[in-house]
Amino acid sequence: MFLAFPEFDIYSTPLLLLSLQGLLFTVLLISRYFNGRNVSDFILALILLFTCFGQTCYTVGFMAWYDTFRTTKINYVLFNVSLALAPLIYLYVKSITTSHFRFRKRDWLHFLPLILFLVYRASIYFYDSGQSGFDEVQNGVLKLSLDEPYILPLITVFGFGQMLLYLAFTFQLFYNYRKKINAFFSNTYKLELNWIRNFLVLYAFLFLYDMIQTAIASYFTELNYMQRWWLNLFVGLTIIYVGIKGYFTDTTKLKKLNFSFTPNQITIPDVDLSRDRPIDKKSVENLERFMEMEKPYLNPELNLVDLAKQVNMSRAQLSEAINTGFGRNFNDFINMYRVQAFKKMIAAEKHQQLSLLGIAFECGFNSKATFNRVFKKLTHSSPSEFLKTAY
Structure with a gap:
């Protein structure tokens, strides 16, 4: 039977629609960033963008991309998005809970593993593209002999470890913030940031789901596309929740905190x-x-x-x-x-x-x-x- 891309069915359509909605909120957040220069908007936009990008493999797969374009080179641009998401989640919560937050040069160090991996992936692509017969295959020599059997498993393990550490640091950052506001404010309802708590819980759930699913597929039984679909659906639903709540929840009041203060200004001073x-x-x-x-x-x-x-x-x-x-x-x-x-x-x-x-x-x-x-x-x-x- 002739397959043509895109193919819409009960598997591909929900993933596509949810990802498109996530991209819409990405654009809205970036637009608001350029209008208000609130760095947390830009970081959240990147979180949504990379989360949507992580959906690409399965979304286009269910839409018959791989069957229609059998020599596609899309695998060279796909990567474990936790390399980007882990530090972005941490920096987003930090930007929300820290008054006068600024992205500093040393913050780029959080993304060093991602940068090194992208340089590596670009290198094997340029090598493979120079080999004869590259146009007739989906994956070249190094992609098959080096990347998939050795590098990708290592990146998967590293990504899980990195996400675990960053989630732990971020939860600690958030709850330390909650303790601080209880030490300085008599009414904390507007400053408790329950939305951020829910945001962290959702990404922690996706992380655990992905880790358990990967362990089952690696050590017990192979999981097919349909069985892996549920994780991608939950990711899509998370994209919608994060997009809506992140865009419509006002966190700019925290930027006004300067804890030396009157109600208009609040920052948290160190107590000696x-x-x-x-x-x-x-x-x-x-x-x-x-x-x-x-x-x-x-x-x-x-x-x-x-x-x-x-x-x-x-x-x-x-x-x-x-x-x-x-x-x-x-x-x-x-x-x-x-x-x-x-x-x-x-x-x-x-x-x-x-x-x-x-x-x-x-x-x-x-x-x-x-x-x-x-x-x-x-x-x-x-x-x-x-x-x-x-x-």
């Missing part, structure tokens, strides 16, 4: 406790008295620097007083007072005039999600359950 006088019991008592008398926690934008100025302490002193005197980080410390204020308003029957969320906002919370989570954490019950037990 050795430069400040030790925290004594009186300082802790004064802080507790100030919290009860002045009620600074009612300000939803309250942060460590602002409170330190109000109590005439350095950031390091205030942080140490909260940690040692109350056994809490800044976020839990402030929200403890907000929960107490909420309970007092319930006891005063304020819920007769205001909703529970309205009372929460009066007590300094700025989102329903934060309020419910904090209340559950500190009281081991939901606000509605607490109201039932109070009356």
Whole structure:
């Protein structure tokens, strides 16, 4: 039967459509980068581009490319995209969680394995293309004798190891960021970056799926194109999620953080406790008295620097007083007072005039999600359950 490219079926069509959507978001992100010069947009565009590129082999395969063009040289340009994706994922999360992030010359070192591999692949192509009969075959001499039996298996193992390390570093970077914002902000909902967490989980899932699939194919039984199709479908769905969430989620507010700050500016300063006088019991008592008398926690934008100025302490002193005197980080410390204020308003029957969320906002919370989570954490019950037990 005569096969003509492209052939659309239930296998090729979903992969093609999902990849095309990913390329569309790549273009949109690059366009936005040139308009706003937000480097995270450009890095995410590259992540989508390389992820779509990694789909090429199976997408065109299901579309009958290899059957129609039997002397195609496409294998020379295909490579393990984890060489690019691993450092890009790390740099993307770093660009989001680091204020005033700049791509530096030394960051190119992350891509050294990719650059070396591309130089190697170009070299074997030019060698093979100079051999007689190259136009009549799909893969030349070095591609068959060196690249496929030796280099590609090594690159596969190296790619898995590289992705594992970069994912571990990136998860650590992300959760260290989450700890930092809890040490400096009283309301963290808008800064928690749950989208980034989901982004990392998805790529970790794809990595594990690919690793398990490769191990099965290498040591147990060969997997055909149809059996490998599911991984490519999941990659395609990930492309769509990352494209939509990455494009429509505003992360530029983090660029304004300059942790010396007022709510408009926020950066995370290093805290050097050795430069400040030790925290004594009186300082802790004064802080507790100030919290009860002045009620600074009612300000939803309250942060460590602002409170330190109000109590005439350095950031390091205030942080140490909260940690040692109350056994809490800044976020839990402030929200403890907000929960107490909420309970007092319930006891005063304020819920007769205001909703529970309205009372929460009066007590300094700025989102329903934060309020419910904090209340559950500190009281081991939901606000509605607490109201039932109070009356």
